[in-house]
Amino acid sequence: MSENTHENLINEIIDLELYMFLAVKNQGGTSMCQERPESFRIMREITHGVLSEDFLRSYRNDLQRAKEYGRNFMTEKYALMDQLIPSISTDPRIKEIVAVESTWRKEVAQKFPQTIHPDGHESFCRYLGCELETYSTSTMNAYEICVKNAQKEKQNLVQERYELLMVKLGHGSLINCESNLTAHHSHAIGKPSDA
Template sequence: MFGFKNEEERRIAVESIVKDEWDMFQKVQNIGGRAGCQNDWNTFYIMRASQYSAWNDLMLKSYAKDLKDAAEQGRNLITEKYAYMMEYTDPLYFKRELEPHLPQLDLETMNMVEEISWYLVDCEKELAKAFPKLAGAGRPIEEAGGFTSLQSYAKGELKTYSRNTLELYLDHVRANRAAGKNLAFTVQDTTVKMYGYASMEDAERKL
């Protein structure tokens, strides 16, 4: 599997991924009825496209295949993500109502999920020190009883990825960690620019 030929091809691939995720998101059945965020395409697009700005081409191609495979199997990866997240926000309900219906993950998969999620948590902590207002506008970083943290969100999503996507993600994380790079800065820089700010420093001043 090779990378994209140019930035335009990569942009089209990201848009296709986000559209596939949006289609799945529209079918998520919430306990309290349809959530307001399910009507907010603009925010959804910015959040998801920003995340993928920190991914390499091989990761994007592998995850695009995950989405296609899931759709063919009648699986909704967004529904599964939110279900996995409830292991941390409502463990009793998760054990009783959700876990029996979710794919069972082996130890190797769980170890990859843990390593990637802890790297992402470390990145977010570093970002929060440098840009406290920006970081404070989002979820809490680490698991906090009853609230969806960045950590529980990341774990829930990582558990929906295929083995191939997880392995590529772990390789990416290890390479960036070895190089002292922080993926959260890449994501946040893309996010603020999509909202019209000149830079993270500009957004931090204006928030």
């Protein structure tokens, strides 16, 4: 897989996702997140960065088709998260994948408790499950293969995403970030930590 192709696919996907994201009509007007498209780009880059080219191609095709038909995956995902619309997919693999990634996230939070807060776990699972509901069958097939391959290779895709995020944020790695936060925390005992 050429890095250039992988990167190009991710950029195409994020352009389409950002178009949808900015078009989401929120109750109460534009959300703060919508005013920060660069943060959105970074988060989506790390989400897709650990996935296969097969997945990226299939998901890009889903997004292109949805745009042609005036469908907005981001609107659907947030509406599902807020329980404003009924479930749009009953694919049993969604629960299985969320269970695997949930275990991965718990492992990362245990190893890096200063960097990855355990209290974000429930929203992580809800977000992932609702996102998976917007995928077509072929995109779900490709995503399932990514997860199964990672399990086979003893990889943790959640940790790999956080590693990418640490590089993007200038921390270098999870280990670096954790040790900096731990050092900062130990110096800040007795006053609220701003980490």
